[in-house]
Amino acid sequence: xxxxxxxxxxxPLLAAGASLALHRHRWLQRALGLLTLTAVLGVSIALxxxxxxxxxxxxxxxxxxxxxxxxxxxxLLAVIMLAIATxxxxxxxxYAIGHPATEDTRRFFHxxxxxxxxxxxxxxxxxxxFNLFVAFEIMLIASYVLITLGGSEPQVRSGMTYVVFSLLSxxxxxxxxxxVYAATGTVNLADLAGRLDGIxxxxxxxxGLMLLVVFGVKAAIFPLFSWLPDSYPTAPSPVTxxxxxxxxxxxxxxxxxxxxxxxxxxxxxxxxxxxxxxTMVVGVLGAIAQNDVKRILSFHIVSQIGYxxxxxxxxxxxGIAGAIFYIVHHIVVKTTLFLVSGLIEVSAGTxxxxxxxxxxxxxxxxxxxxxLPALSxxxxxxxxxxxxxxxxxxxxxxxxxxxxxxxxxxVSLLTLFSMTKIWAGAFWGxxxxxxxxxxxxxxxxxxxxxxxxxxxxALVLTSLVIAFGAAPLYDLSHDAATALMAPDGYVGAVLDx
Amino acid sequence: xxxxxxxxxGALFAFGTYLLLQRTLTRVVIGLGxxxxxxxxxxxxxxxxxxxxxxxxxxxPPAAAADPLPQALALTAIVITFGVTAFLLALAYRSWQxxxxxDVEDDPEDRRIAALASEEHTPARQGES
Amino acid sequence: MVIALGERSLxxxxxxxxxxxxxxxxxxxxxxxxxxxxxxxxxxxxxxxAAFVLRFVGDPDGEQGRPLPFHPTTxxxxxxxxxxxxxxxxxxxxxxxxxxxxxxxxxxxxGDVKVTSALPFDIGVYLVVVGLVGTVLTTLGTEREQRS
Numbered sequence: 001x002x003x004x005x006x007x008x009x010x011x012p013l014l015a016a017g018a019s020l021a022l023h024r025h026r027w028l029q030r031a032l033g034l035l036t037l038t039a040v041l042g043v044s045i046a047l048x049x050x051x052x053x054x055x056x057x058x059x060x061x062x063x064x065x066x067x068x069x070x071x072x073x074x075x076l077l078a079v080i081m082l083a084i085a086t087x088x089x090x091x092x093x094x095y096a097i098g099h100p101a102t103e104d105t106r107r108f109f110h111x112x113x114x115x116x117x118x119x120x121x122x123x124x125x126x127x128x129x130f131n132l133f134v135a136f137e138i139m140l141i142a143s144y145v146l147i148t149l150g151g152s153e154p155q156v157r158s159g160m161t162y163v164v165f166s167l168l169s170x171x172x173x174x175x176x177x178x179x180v181y182a183a184t185g186t187v188n189l190a191d192l193a194g195r196l197d198g199i200x201x202x203x204x205x206x207x208g209l210m211l212l213v214v215f216g217v218k219a220a221i222f223p224l225f226s227w228l229p230d231s232y233p234t235a236p237s238p239v240t241x242x243x244x245x246x247x248x249x250x251x252x253x254x255x256x257x258x259x260x261x262x263x264x265x266x267x268x269x270x271x272x273x274x275x276x277x278x279t280m281v282v283g284v285l286g287a288i289a290q291n292d293v294k295r296i297l298s299f300h301i302v303s304q305i306g307y308x309x310x311x312x313x314x315x316x317x318x319g320i321a322g323a324i325f326y327i328v329h330h331i332v333v334k335t336t337l338f339l340v341s342g343l344i345e346v347s348a349g350t351x352x353x354x355x356x357x358x359x360x361x362x363x364x365x366x367x368x369x370x371x372l373p374a375l376s377x378x379x380x381x382x383x384x385x386x387x388x389x390x391x392x393x394x395x396x397x398x399x400x401x402x403x404x405x406x407x408x409x410x411v412s413l414l415t416l417f418s419m420t421k422i423w424a425g426a427f428w429g430x431x432x433x434x435x436x437x438x439x440x441x442x443x444x445x446x447x448x449x450x451x452x453x454x455x456x457x458a459l460v461l462t463s464l465v466i467a468f469g470a471a472p473l474y475d476l477s478h479d480a481a482t483a484l485m486a487p488d489g490y491v492g493a494v495l496d497x
Numbered sequence: 498x499x500x501x502x503x504x505x506x507g508a509l510f511a512f513g514t515y516l517l518l519q520r521t522l523t524r525v526v527i528g529l530g531x532x533x534x535x536x537x538x539x540x541x542x543x544x545x546x547x548x549x550x551x552x553x554x555x556x557x558p559p560a561a562a563a564d565p566l567p568q569a570l571a572l573t574a575i576v577i578t579f580g581v582t583a584f585l586l587a588l589a590y591r592s593w594q595x596x597x598x599x600d601v602e603d604d605p606e607d608r609r610i611a612a613l614a615s616e617e618h619t620p621a622r623q624g625e626s
Numbered sequence: 627m628v629i630a631l632g633e634r635s636l637x638x639x640x641x642x643x644x645x646x647x648x649x650x651x652x653x654x655x656x657x658x659x660x661x662x663x664x665x666x667x668x669x670x671x672x673x674x675x676a677a678f679v680l681r682f683v684g685d686p687d688g689e690q691g692r693p694l695p696f697h698p699t700t701x702x703x704x705x706x707x708x709x710x711x712x713x714x715x716x717x718x719x720x721x722x723x724x725x726x727x728x729x730x731x732x733x734x735x736x737g738d739v740k741v742t743s744a745l746p747f748d749i750g751v752y753l754v755v756v757g758l759v760g761t762v763l764t765t766l767g768t769e770r771e772q773r774s
């Protein structure tokens with residue numbers, strides 16, 4: 001555990017350094033990236049098995065003990081997130097290597113991508129509020145570079161929105177950390193859990209709200225989501241896919257972690273449930289109004305975040321288990337859908353629904369790859385989205401929260417509607433004239449590279465595995481949620497060793 | 498002493514917010530920098546009053562030493578602010594290369610919605626907005 | 627840019643030549659001074675990088691030859707890798723990640739020198755800062771490169 005636990009952070013950082021030093025050798029960069037992420041995936045699965053068997057693992061960085069030094073903590077939620085995130089990073093890297101426009105001549109893609117991986121891992125594993133800020137910054141700085149990688153005009157414009165918005169929330173984060181330290185004298189999460197109980201409830205609520213706003217910006221909850229649909233669609237497809245799959249979910253993870261550990265509520269939290277309902281509704285309405293595949297999908301991210309917050313807001317073991325299951329399902333499905341939108345752009349030269357038509361005939365594989373995750377997103381049985389939503393609905397009805405559950409079902413219906421809109425616009429009808437993208441001419445534009453199709457197909461399969469193997473995954477989520485609802489275990493594992 | 502610093506934090510945040518709301522990109526960048534400094538100063542203030550150098554000097558009681566943790570945190574935050582500001586400046590420069598203009602551009606979506614609002618009397622478009 | 631490309635100021639050239647090496651040396655001094663005294667990898671790196679920036683201002687097109695025999699990005703990557711490796715090295719001695727150790731070396735002529743494992747980490751940071759500024763100069767600094 002001592003060596004295993006920090007590896008998901010250390011390995012990608014080390015590889016990023018080596019990859020930068022090898023910036024003239026693209027093949028070495030590729031091999032290094034794939035090798036590192038495969039190794040990290042192995043490590044995370046090993047961690048998952050070990051935490052499942054032996055309980056929470058804790059490592060002190062630099063030999064300083066818990067409340068003073070930085071601690072890395074691997075509990076079940078953290079390792080579940082770590083494993084699924086690393087798997088996505090690996091698959092999307094394969095896709096990116098096949099994607100003609102992402103990797104070409106951009107020698108900074110691979111190092112930045114690895115830094116992003118390190119930041120995401122650190123965010124999951126850290127047991128320290130300030131270190132969480134550092135992890136967010138590592139992840140965000142890498143994402144700033146990735147989102148503006150081409151340096152084209154729309155990218156710079158939307159990248160600016162993204163950077164300014166994120167930077168503002170980071171400043172707020174530092175402020176919140178300063179205030180938390182001033183109020184309690186510690187930034188260690190486990191230590192904070194005990195000390196926050198002792199302070200004035202008004203200050204405690206203010207700190208909780210401030211952290212909720214900070215993570216809410218990263219997670220794109222209502223009303224802090226406006227940056228997301230604006231900035232995601234302009235980046236290259238693989239970059240958008242990994243952002244859509246992972247970055248907002250790191251925010252959701254931070255919300256779940258802080259709300260359960262630091263600011264636990266007695267029962268369902270009305271504030272969170274209201275935020276959840278508004279996020280779901282506003283997100284899906286935004287999606288219905290859009291006419292571009294990537295923009296529709298971006299608004300759906302917002303809408304889906306609402307479901308995760310809903311699970312958390314119920315504040316019961318079943319609700320949080322549903323939220324965790326939902327996150328895992330959503331990461332896989334959303335990443336897949338964005339990868340497919342990249343395939344659509346490569347096959348047809350555009351992502352605008354008004355100019356797309358008849359893809360079922362011209363690219364039948366892409367059509368199948370789109371249909372499965374799209375149905376899953378809407379929550380049609382037997383796909384993983386159905387299982388995830390069923391878990392949330394049951395959890396909500398258990399504690400008589402019928403209203404918000406009703407809203408969530410309505411939003412599912414609207415989600416299905418906007419997915420049909422993409423389907424009818426892009427896949428049905430007579431094939432349109434091919435608009436070749438600028439960088440790939442003629443016939444080549446028709447057929448997406450096999451590496452891209454393969455990576456996407458692998459993810460579709462993963463999503464099917466999640467659907468048909470839902471029972472063990474749900475058990476895992478349930479165990480993780482049980483641990484979250486009893487924070488004493490976490491506190492004890494960190495402080496009393 | 499601490500009141501002066503607290504007022505400074507407030508002033509930095511106020512000026513930063515004012516500059517952030519401007520249309521010019523360079524002012525936005527400077528505004529974010531000011532707010533970052535305000536946040537870092539606040540972090541430093543969270544450690545309580547100043548004291549002896551911790552760890553290195555053995556003279557004086559431990560209670561008289563300054564709290565080293567917020568200083569370490571502030572240092573980390575300063576380096577991060579530095580890096581991000583450098584990136585923002587590069588981005589602003591790139592934006593200037595594209596448009597030869599320092600203003601934040603209109604968002605295309607905003608323009609579309611504004612156009613929809615001005616055409617509100619045409620019933621066909623209303624459903625979309 | 628204030629300095630017109632192609633036109634060189636004699637005053638600037640001579641001034642930079644006088645300051646460049648001093649600044650380089652001062653940067654290295656700060657790097658080694660920084661453990662218990664003010665300084666360290668980040669500050670030292672910034673001072674050294676400032677020397678390179680000065681040189682770049684005087685000679686933006688590299689007419690006097692490149693200051694480094696390799697691309698600054700290599701320095702950036704190498705520095706990052708070195709810093710991480712230093713952190714990992716603690717495992718070999720049975721410590722935790724990033725745990726720091728110290729040793730006293732008995733060098734001939736110099737005498738006893740106290741070395742901490744924070745030093746290679748700091749050198750890594752130093753290289754990252756210098757490499758980063760160098761990369762920024764080569765990618766953003768030259769307008770000529772951007773236009774081509």
